[in-house]
Amino acid sequence: MAELLHRLGTFAARRAWTVLIAWIVILGVAVGGFLVGFKGLSSSFDIPGTASGDVIAELEQELPDFAGATGTVVVHATDGAITDEQREQVTALIDGAEGLPDVAAVNDPFATEEERAEQQRQLEDGRAQLEAGQQQIDDGRAQLEAGAAQLEAGQAALDAGRAQAEAAGFPTAQLDAQQAQLDAQRAVVEEQRAQLDEGQAELETQAARLERGTELLELADGIRLVSDDGATALVTVSYTETRLELPQESKDATMAHFLSQPIDGVEISFSTDIAQGVPEIVGVGEAVGVALAAVVLVVVLGSLLAAALPIVTAIFGVAIGAMAMLSFSGLVQMASVTPILGLMLGLAVGIDYALFIIYRHRKQLLRGADVVESIGLANGTAGNAVVFAGITVIVALLALGITGIPFLGLMGVSGAVSVAVAVLIAISATPALLGLAGRRILSRRAIAKAAAAEADGSTADALQAVRPMSNARAIISAVLAVAVLLTIAIPSLSMRLGLPDGGSEAADSTAYRAFTLTEAAFGEGQNGPLLVTAALPGDLDELEVEERQLTVARELAAQDDVVAVAPIAVSDDERLAVFQVVPAEGPNSESTEALVRELRTMPPVDGDMALGVAGQAASNIDISEGLADALPLYLAVVVGLSFLIMVMVFRSLLVPLIATGGFVLSLFATYGAVTAVFQWGWLGELFGVHQPGPILSFLPVILVGILFGLAMDYQLFLTTGMREAYMHGAEARLAVARGFRAGRSVVVAAALIMIAVFAGFIASESVIIKAMGLGLSLGVLLDAFVVRMLLVPAIMHLVGKGAWWLPRWLDRIIPNVDVEGAALERQHPAHH
Incomplete structure (x- = not known):
């Protein structure tokens, strides 16, 4: 080569x-x-075969209207409540959005709140009608019972007269006619009583249905689209395409439409589902x-x-x-x-x-x-x-x-x-x-x-003047380096993975504004509602469907950290019901993550209604779990490959072991530093992290791949010089010093360049790019200056000649790659 x-x-x-x-x-x-x-x-990011992905696939088949992506347009009046004039202009924008690319429906929050109020009025009217009906039935029953009592009294008098007539031998034909009249009247009373019983049963059925409707409305009371002060409204835009397949052009068209006609005194912002574009x-x-x-x-x-x-x-x-x-x-x-x-x-x-x-x-x-x-x-x-x-x-x-x-x-x-x-x-x-x-x-x-x-001759003198470090210095350097890396790595023990939400976006971005306005007006959970499905047995009548919905809604509302539950759809074959669940906190909170896990591990409601969970929080959990599960395998493969490759390059077992161990230390130290900044909020203002949250879910895996390769670069350029000096006859510890002296300048320069380039990305408004830039720059800093420049030379000095030991049988079978090009230098000397 x-x-x-x-x-x-x-x-x-x-x-x-x-x-x-x-x-x-x-x-x-x-x-x-x-x-x-x-x-x-x-x-968007997605991983095939996740639990939330399965729920979306089921919705695509049973209820396609709920399988597509959704986004929120936040309308906020800057001075008091939204006026009637402003509302009319917003409604006009909503009406005009129906024809936008890939838009399936746009929900008018004002109309929805009016429908909710109308439902409340209907329930109240229905309750009043039921009370009036019950009063009528009670009055009718009282009258009927009074008439029945009169009939019984007449029957008693007739029976007494019949007994006297029969005792005196008088004819009873007239009494028989009177008895027939009483029997006819009694039949009428019984018929009226049956009608009253039937009315009472119908009344009780309507009352039970009214109570179910009232309870469902109460359970959904926390789900509002217009704030209590009337200053903020949420316009929900539903798309025909799923979140992963929705083109950026369609989201851009939505934003352009709602911003096309500015409304005096109203600001419009967009949730990350719409606003998060290509950075x-x-x-x-x-x-x-x-x-x-x-x-x-x-x-x-x-x-x-x-x-x-x-x-x-x-x-x-x-x-x-x-x-x-x-x-x-x-x-x-x-x-x-x-x-x-x-x-x-x-x-x-x-x-x-x-x-x-x-x-x-x-x-x-x-x-x-x-x-x-x-x-x-x-x-x-x-x-x-x-x-x-x-x-x-x-x-x-x-x-x-x-x-x-x-x-x-x-x-x-x-x-x-x-x-x-x-x-x-x-x-x-x-x-x-x-x-x-x-x-x-x-x-x-x-x-x-x-x-x-x-x-x-100062060049030759400088080389001859190089001396090995002392054993004490080597021990102190190694212990100090390990202690520093382990200390910085401590926060990694509490690292949580997730995907950014609106709260992680730049403070002046529309997504952050939408997130904070929604949180202030409706609560944290409204920024990340869950979509919960329940499997129904099918072939149910309307009342049975309502009873099943209420049963599931009660079970969902009984869970910790659930603010509101609303049934929103049932498939045509009555085999799938969909509910909107608003958690107490945002999509990246620990409580919402715990809620999703709890819902997924619940046994089927009433023994036959299994639950499924989708939504942003659920998708984030699935993606983060998939990436976390992949990390150990990937780390093992990368570390294993590094060991084998370095055995071939350095023709040593201990040098690859030292290099790999140092890489693992610097990697977890990098995880710790990133966790401290992005999750704990340390130095957040310095790096533009105004709202701490989970670590970007794919960042740990990315850091393994990139930092491993770069760490091996520095290891290669430092250790090849050490090996070259050793192979040219220098004593092992002297070879370490000479190799380090020869390669340190270029490695320091290379590391500084890497750090400068990666650190430039920290200034990005995108939290994804910011996290990658910070992680990579910190990783290079720790690996190059603490591991390669401090830890590795110290340990190699302490090990001495043993660093270059390789079993003879292994030395015979592995190829000699001559990375440092010593053979080439002998064939092509650079001097005239």
Whole structure:
């Protein structure tokens, strides 16, 4: 590989324009693919096979009107209650929204509240009518009983007269006629009594139905669409497409419509379901990050020209990688963060990889090497390490596919493509640009300083002056590093995973305004109502359906942290009932999470009505659980791969063990730091976190993949120097010191560049990008400066010669990759 890269570097240096034009053509192809294939990105995340996904699938089949995405338009009067005039204008906007793309229905909150009031009036009127009816029946029964008593008295008198007549031998024909009249009257009374009983039964049925309706209305009392003070109203927009499949254009059209006719004294804001679009990929923060990286490059490389090359090649590579990935968005649904991960990584590793090659080339030029030969040698040595480091990062990113989570696998592919392009550009376009630059990448000051050092032999003296650290210093360094990392990792023990809600958005965003207005006017739970389904036996009459709905509603309302329950639909075959459940707190609260779990573990209501739970909170839990379940497997695969790869590179068992253990420590320290900021709210104002909440659910997995690859980069560039010194005969502890001395400058520079680029994304308004930027920058900071620069050298010093031990049988079977390119240096010496 080293020899092949040497030839490639030499060719690129001599045929610079050929190579650069080829890359420009590749960029043109990527841009063309983007223009043809880009079909937009999704702002939603989903995992197939989740419990909430199954509920949505059932709704699509039984009640499709409730399976689509929903969003909320929050209407708020800035000065008192919403006036009649303002209400008419809002209603006109609602009426005009029915024809918007993918909109199934728009609920008028004012009409809904009027219907609720009308239902209340009907119930009250019905209660009054029932009372009046009961009074009529009671009066009729009293009259009937009085008549029956008179009939009984007449019957007694008639019986007495008959007894006297029969005793005296008088005829009884007249008495028989009177008896017939009494019997007819008694039959009429019995008929009237039956009618009264029938009326009483009907009255009792109506009373029972009225009580059910009253109880259901009371259970749903907490679900309001117009606030008690009349200043805030919630317009619910239902879409025909599910949350994952709803195009961004449809959400944009909804916002544009409701903002198209401003209403005096009324502000309109939108929930995250509508407002959360594709975040801005490049902003001021990213530009500042790249500018800081440029400053580091100028300091390390000593000239503006040399510093400009890594930035130019990195931006060029990012453009190709991003355009190439987005070209397939029409074939594969991509989440909005997919290109962002590629951008972050492409910029960071693109600058670093070019830096490694340029740094090596610059050192060789200062020693008097020929330009072309130096470029070839730098490409064969540092470029070889770049290829190997890039492959390590690519493998870690592609391994995201084993999680079985589609959007995460795509993010891994996007990152891997960007890293692959960065590697290819580093080993081809960078040599070409170096060939065009010639010796101009060296400043006069650097040339003069190198000549003076060569003349008085200070360079060789500096190398000879390197001494191993003391054992006491090594022990203190190792203990201190481990203690610092474990302390920072403590918050990770309480880490909760979730997806951002409106409360996590930027304080000046419409989503945050909608979230806070809804919370203030209707309570926290209204920002994340649950959708609960109940399986019914089917073939029920209307009364039985009502009884079943009330039974389920009672059971739901009896749960802790439930504010209100409302039955909202029953399928045509009476086999599925749907309820809206408003929890006491928001969708990301611990109580709502506990409520969802409790509802899912409940036995079927009345033994045959099984419950299902969907909604934002339930979906967030499902996605977070899926990602949390995937994390241990992914971590095991990545750590296992790292160990095997490093055994092959360093031909040692202990060095990979130290490197892997350090990575795990820095990873959990990063988790702890992110938890402290985003979940506990520490330094929240500094990082723009105004409302603490759960950690972004896919962040831990992403951090494993990226930080592992970058950690192995730094390990590679530091430890290869140590191994090279050891193989050239230096004593083990001295080799550690010399290797560290040789590689520390470029590793520090590379880490600072990574931190600067990643930290630039912290300024993003998107909490997703902010969390990724902070996690990656902190991860690089901890791993590069605490683990690689402090812990690893200290432990390797303490272990000594044992660090390079490898069983003979294993030494025979593993290939010699010669990452440091020692064999190439012997074949192609850089000096004249």
